[in-house]
Amino acid sequence: MGGTTARSRRRDSGTRTLRRAFGVLAATGICLASAPSAGAAPATPTHLAAGDSASDDDPGSGVSSTAECVFGGSVIKSTPWSLQRILLDQLHGQATGKGVTVAVIDTGVDDSNAQLRTAMAPGGGDFVGSTDGTQDVEGHGTRVAGIIAARPLKGTGFEGIAPEAKILSFRYTGAQEKQGNSQTMSRAISAAVAKGAKIINISSDTADKQDNTQLRNTVEAAVRAGVLIVAAAGNDGADGQSANTYPASYPGVLAVAASDRNDERAFFSQAGDFVDVAAPGVGMVSTVPKGGQCTADGTSFAAPYVAGVAALLKEKHPNWTAAQIATRIEQSAQRPGRGPNRYTGWGVVDPVAALSDDSTPATTPQPDPPAAARSGGAVPMAVTMGESETDRERRVAVYVLGVTLLLVLVTAGSGIAVRDWRTKRAARAGLPS
Structure with missing residues (x-):
């Protein structure tokens, strides 16, 4: 869009990617928090029936x-x-x-x-x-x-x-x-x-x-x-x-x-x-x-x-x-x-x-001319490699899921470690654990 800087476009794209990534997690049934959503989701469009024949x-x-x-x-x-x-x-x-x-x-x-x-x-x-x-x-x-x-x-x-x-x-x-x-x-x-x-x-x-x-x-x-x-x-x-x-x-x-x-x-x-x-x-x-x-x-x-x-x-x-x-x-x-x-x-x-x-x-x-062609420069070869936006969303979703699971494991592991440490200390002191 006119006047939008590359940095702001990247920021907006990143925000949308994170939003969709959390959406992927939600769609798979993974709930990260029980807080209410920021806004109501749009209702699924319905149809006004105008008849039951193919010409209606x-x-x-x-x-x-x-x-x-x-x-x-x-x-x-x-x-x-x-x-x-x-x-x-x-x-x-x-x-x-x-x-x-x-x-x-x-x-x-x-x-x-x-x-x-x-x-x-x-x-x-x-x-x-x-x-x-x-x-x-x-x-x-x-x-x-x-x-x-x-x-x-x-x-x-x-x-x-x-x-x-x-x-x-x-x-x-x-x-x-x-x-x-x-x-x-x-x-x-x-x-x-x-x-x-x-x-x-x-x-x-x-x-x-x-x-x-x-x-x-x-x-x-x-x-x-x-x-x-x-x-x-x-x-x-x-x-x-x-x-x-x-x-x-x-x-x-x-x-x-x-x-x-x-x-x-x-x-x-x-x-x-x-x-x-x-x-x-x-x-x-x-x-x-x-x-x-x-x-x-x-x-x-x-x-x-x-x-x-x-x-x-x-x-x-x-x-x-x-x-x-x-x-x-x-x-x-x-x-x-x-x-x-x-x-x-x-x-x-x-x-x-x-x-x-x-x-x-x-x-x-008519299709827009390539940017380089508009400026009179050489037209670069089209880049066909790299991940798509959908691939990027899935990758970020996997990262978010991985970090979440890691935090859960660290928290659980820490609790077990603290419990074992207290048990051993009590044993050394001759106290009931």
């Missing part, structure tokens, strides 16, 4: 909360970590999303929340009920919308990435009387395009990760119309295996994985060659129906983070195409290598870096 869609893409969520409850006073990682003042000094409308195709967006009341654009729709898209029984769509465009509110440090953008809500699923599927999602996408939305957020994937002809054709038509679709990569990646999800895998869609506080892939985030970028998706604070806020995990909440950045770029560069906006987000992301990987794509999105570069981007991202 999963609107959750992993909705979970670290605590019971109360609709109409209180707000969280502190600033979420996902906003602390960027300089909001610097970011919003360049753009706030004003004049940009983002369509949210989800379970609806409840406009009674104070942070969303003035963020809603007229003209939304409901493809499973009779509302205008501003009813949300589950709360999923309201969370998604808040991450994009929640207005600042006194008493909380949370606000949207693009706090002056507008939200155009289309409810394609989540109604009690009818669950949505790929057909209703397709209709919602077409409606959003017809309303002139240039950015569409879809925090859903199809059931069983099945391709669907109608959905594929609808997405293709939207891309041809110049619309940037930002979609969640899905939450079935705990096994680390690659698999396609839809609509995130369709050409022209910006597929977003979830990252954690260490800017690494969240364990549940789906891996695959289709992944374009990653964004914060763990412990995500956002708005809920009837007022208040809750936290949740999932790629569902990483996608709107990126959609918000896209809205900022659209305001600052209104003539940029969808492909150019996507390229700038990808090219400016923070990544461990020169090119993409199947876990975080081109890297973890960096909103400030994306907005700070005013050069006109290409329509596709």
